[in-house]
Amino acid sequence: MGAPYSRCVIKFVNDIPRVGNGKQLLVALSLMLLASIVNKAAAMPYLNNLHNVPLFIQFFVIFMSIYHSAMFILLKEIHKGSFSSIWNNLTSANFLGILLTVVTASLLYELHSVSNVGHLILVFAAVLDVVTHYFAIIVLYYLITPIIKKKINIFEKQYLIYYAFLAIVLYFIANIVYILKYPLSTHFIILILFFAFSILIIIYYSSALLFISKGYAELGFVRKPFLIGGIGMISYLVSVSLIVYYIVSYLTPATQKNLYYNISLYLIFFVFTILYFFRFIIEYPSLLQPKWKALVPFDLPKATATITLAFLAASLYFTAKEYPNFIIYQNISYLVVATFLLPFFLAVILVFTYLKTISTRVKLRYWVYQKYGVYIHLTVTFYVFGQIFLSWNNATSITKMLCAMFGLATFAFYLFFTLDLRKIIEDRNIKPTFDGLEILRYTVSLSSFFIIIFFGISFTYGKTFAVFGFELVSYPIILFLIAFSLVTLGVYLRVTHIVFEKSRGNRIWGTLTYIATFISLLLVYSIYSSLSTYTQRFPFRDLSFIGYFIVMLCWIASILTLRRKPKYKEIEEEEITSLLNSRAHHFLRTDYLDGLWETAVDRYAGEEETGISFDPSGRRFNLEKVDEPTRHKIAVWILLEMHKLPDMEKVGSETLEETKEETAVILKDKLLMLPEDLRSQFDVDVYYPLLYEKVVNKLIRHLEAFIPLSEQNEIFNMLKRRDEKYGCIRFEGDEIRIKEGARLSRDEFFKIFKYYLESLEDKFPFKPFLLYELIREEIKNELEPYAITVGNLLDIVPTGLEEMDKVMGGGLAKGSSTLLIAEETKTKHKILLSFIKQGLRAGTNVIYATAKRPARQIQSELLIDLDELKNFMLLDLYEDVYREARVYKMVEEEHRIIVPLNKILFQRSMVKTIKSYPKDLPKMVVIDVYDNFSRYYSPEEVQKILQDQIDGLKRWNCTSLITINPHSYLMRKEDVEVVKKNFDNVMILSGEDKDASVFIEKLYHGTPSKPIIRLP
Structure with a gap:
């Protein structure tokens, strides 16, 4: 049973830094900041606008809510049976898809509102969007059904709550988003470039689906679902193209600029949604065939996250230039800012590199919380730096000194953090890797994120409202926050020293890291206090203290993950x-x-x-x-x-x-x-006596009606004279007792158990066959979990088919020869294969001579490579019978001998193989070649080969199973009874594969409980 599905949100959040090294989180933060610059927001009359929303958009939201609910249900079902993290890609895609649905509905609403013509194009775009996503449901259904081995009814009563809840929530959120307005942007060329990049993603995704589907044209596997997915993506490409066509054809340039961020959000969310789907369609078949990973030569999600951040940074910069507040940047030297940030960026890049290296090897939640702390610390630092740069010309010399100290303290934080991570990596024998492309990606991402925050300040500059309704700087609560942080820091350092002194060694750099953070917090407080008048123009300044406070909480949470006992x-x-x-x-x-x-x-x-x-x-x-x-x-x-x-x-x-x-x-x-x-x-020898006592006492109770307790007592008295190991066993009342401290090896356990079973045969008043049935059941129930089989304790070799073993007292007599008269059917090969598998499971040496099955098919039926089988040998006559190139001599391989259809070479190969094993070890031999020999040799010759072979197999401790077709030339020309008399056991398979039955004509060690066995 999988984890509760409500944890999917947590999985998604945890997956973000893991997948994109935190850049997706930065994108999310950027979008949150973007949302903060919204010009217009409503209080509660959200649904008052409902009558203005076109009906097709409302239906779009409803149908998409059904899609997302169905995806959650299917993913919940697959998580019950498969714990593979590969399904998390689809979970993440579905959560992003919900946001995409809301953004798409908002864009369709805006497009419908600003133009009075061409609305049918938007309807078609919405319909194709829905069709694409419903294709995705079909794809997932086809993929998971073979794994969970059942059909899923996604409309069962238990799932109706999913549809109702998500439909209501999505519908309500969509109606809130409809009334949101975003700032305009005059530089549409950036959006066009990002749109071109997005279209390339869709085209590549579609082609990859179709390419992989074509690669499995013969084998199946993901061919059908991926083909459906490829067609669905083409539908989505048409949907996006229709929206673009509508924007270009029916909207004026001024209107296009007003909808800049509506279109941007649409592109961003659909790109990331597709990327998670794309990761899945590459990783899923790559589990079996890694060659498909070549379709993505680099980490596409990380590259896309970086490009998205750069796009948002450029967009926000040009948007900010359109606002009057941009004047606050006119006296700033961007070269000085870049020079100041360069060493800081270098330290941050080292932190990210080391964090990536260690979190890849040490996949603890500890590092997840550490990453969250770094991301929040970085966000706060960028915001404070932005305020410092903007306030520099209005600051006193003391304030400037405090700002410089803040820069040094922040740089020290990342430097000490880097040194701490480096020491941990060295202690764990982990070698960090510095990739030029990764460093470039970090540099672009950090620069973009700083630009977003720095120029985003202009949209709130001069606002008079406070986040909490009061000023933290002038309010005593800040003293509490500082005191709490100080106490937290002390507790954290003490716990770290006590708990991790051994596992992490000297924590001097870690200690300095936390001290640097606390100093930074104090310096921010001092800077804000000295700039009390000017800093009032930054309404979100108080969030800096909250940010540092949250960083402390993240570090506490990381420690708790290591201290928590399971x-x-x-x-x-x-x-x-x-x-x-x-x-x-x-x-x-x-x-x-x-x-x-x-x-x-x-x-x-x-x-x-x-x-x-x-x-x-x-x-x-x-x-x-x-x-x-x-x-x-x-x-x-x-x-x-x-x-x-x-x-x-x-x-x-x-x-x-x-x-x-x-x-x-x-x-x-x-x-x-x-x-x-x-x-x-x-030292397991002390436990075999206990196991012997438990199982034998159960047998005594079951057989009490047939073998009185007095006779059981006689059996153990006699066994004491037969083997000294019975000296530690005494019969008391109605059960045996073994002296404390007695020891038995595994072989000694087998030996004395066999002696006891032999004694039971002498005392049992009926045919031994009936006794074998009882013993077989006891062994199966009590001893099979200990890897002790019927063959270990009885001179019986199980066939591997429960239906047959049950009526034959456990199987075939060890060392006996069995004739299976059967036509060439699937059931015949099922019997042979079960016999072989049973022998391999028991560790018995198995020899299989066949002219009916190629080696590759046998390998697939055994579900293991022949090279990995230590106790298996294949005598392959198939190559000579069915291949164009004839075989004229024996060709020996590690686990196979290719043998010509020649009686002398066949006998020689059999003798050579059997004699390669010790004579005293039991062996199992399966032969399916005599039908082929009867076509080229006279019945007398084949009969002679058969007799000689059976005699030799018995001498060499082999249990053999030989199959002959009832319509073969041997059975027609030679007296059938003459052939049968060579064998100890004779079985006849009849009927079609779906209605097959085995008639046991002769059984060496007794009479079966019923002569005819129906096979499933």
Whole structure:
């Protein structure tokens, strides 16, 4: 089950600095500042304007609210089964799309209002916009349905609240936005350039969708949904083109300039919405085929964020020039300003570079809050710098000295912050990378953001209102803020020193960073006090103090993320996942943990395990949705591997032996569920006696009606004479007891359990076959979680098909030969494949000789590369039978021998393969070639090969399954009964694939509970 969907907003906010290195946040701040220069705003008569809104725009908002709700529902469903962060791109796109819907509706309303002709064009544009987004719903539906394996009804009762809520909210917000007015701009050329860039984004996005779709023309995968998406984007391109055509053809130049920012917001939001969709359509197929990443040779969202900031900066500059307040900039030397800001920008760029480097490796929420603090600090600093530059000519010498000290303190903050980050990076063995393009992007972004704030001041310059209705500088509350900040700083430094002295070493630069911030706050207070008359012309000056206060809160929040103990530690104290997460909580290099996680999942979790995840920001492993054995394997492996990481020396005091002891205390006998490579790390011999006692006592109770307790007592007395290990076992009343401190290895457990089962056969009053059925069920229920199979304790080899094993007492007798008479059907190959997979799972050596299946198909059916199978060998006669190039000699590869259709070479390849394994080890052999041999050799020759082969397989401890077509030349010419008598077991497959059944004609170790088995 995914996290509650209300957290999507938080995910989106957290994703912003991660995706665009914070530039999207700067864009958002720029837009907020832009909103602050609105000339006209209404109080509450928002809906009074409703009758003026065209009906098609109202329907546009309603239909788009339905679209956004449907997207939320589909994404909620996929988040239940898939924790992949790739879906967050669509979540972010949907949130941005909501803003785009409001902005689009506002633009359509303005265009409709300023012209009395051509309204049908706007209607078509709105319709095509809606059609495009509904195409996106179809695309997402096609993508997620195969993953969640069910059809989704997006109009179920439980989802109606989504549609109602979002429709009301979106409709209300849209009617507020309709009455907002923005300043004009006379430099339309900048908007045209940005529009051209936006159109290129749409065209490239559409072509990428169609190109990827074409690449999967044969394989399928994303072909159909991406084709639909490409068509939808063409529809969107037409919609945008219609709006542009309307603006150019029906609006006067003066009207176009009045709508400059309406059009700008429309372009900005649709570009970023498309970019998030674009990221998804590239990353999704790239998970399987990384070649698609070549379609984006650079980070397009980051580049677009930088271009957008530059566009907003240029637009705002030219807009400010149209206002009378621009006169306040006439005495400012821009060269001096640039020179002053240059070293400051250099320090900020270093901070951003180091933050990016460390947050990429150390994906903790700590760094997210640190970034937020830097962004807010940067915004406040730019605003204060702007006031200083504008007030410089009116300042006294003391004020100028205070301003210079503020500049030094601010520069010191970023310098000390840089040195602190550098030390952390060096301590964690992380090498920062300095990319020329990244540095250029940072420079352009910082310059643009400063220009936006600096020239944005002119729109509020001279206003007399105060943000809070009073002056903070002259009000005692500022003293409280300063005192609180001082206390906060002291607590923060003390906590940092105590908690992180070991993990982060000397914190001198960090301490100086926070001191520099506090000094900056005091200097701002002093500057405002000395310029009390002039600073009244800047109505938002008090927000500087609030900004510094919020920076302090961000730092406190970052510390709390590191100090917070996991909630699951209190709830599940004795659960192995709790131990794993408590150890992971000490790591700062979460990229190490991420690497361990990926390796562990590849080794121990199947492809269908989609409900497990690792959250780097919280350093938490989520294993609740996986079965217990898999959870134990993953957790124990990661716990042991943690001690091999270099980060462990700095953050963890526990030794490897202490970790093993705690793991053993938690898991106890469940340690036996671990695979051999993990079991060998623990002293598991003390737990096998407990497991033996538990399972045997259950068998005693089940068999009491057939084997009296007195006879059970005789069995154990006899077994004490057979093996000394039974000396620690005594029979008391109605159950056995094992002496405390007894030890059994895994092999000894198998041996004494087999002895007990053999003794039960002698005492059981009915056919052993009935006993096998009971034992098989007990082994399956009690021992299979410990990787102990029927084949380990009984001389039985399961077929891998539950329906067949259930009626055959667990499977085929070990070392027996089985004839499967079957036509060439899918069900036949299903039986063979199940038999092979069962052997591979049990660790048995498997040999598969076939002339019916190519090696590549077998590999795909086994769902694993043949090169990764250590105990599998394929004797491939398919190459010679079906390929144009004939094979005349054996060609040996690592896990395959290509064999000609020649009886001598086939026998030689079989003997060579079997003898490559020790004789005492059990082996499984599947042969599907005799139909082909019967076409070229006489029935007598084939019969002779068959007899010799079966005899040899038995001598070499092989359980064989040989299939022959009932219509083959061998079965027609040779007496069928003569062929059958060579085999211990005979089964006949009949019926179509959807209605297939197996008739068990002969079974070596007994009579099946029913002779005919229907296969699903």
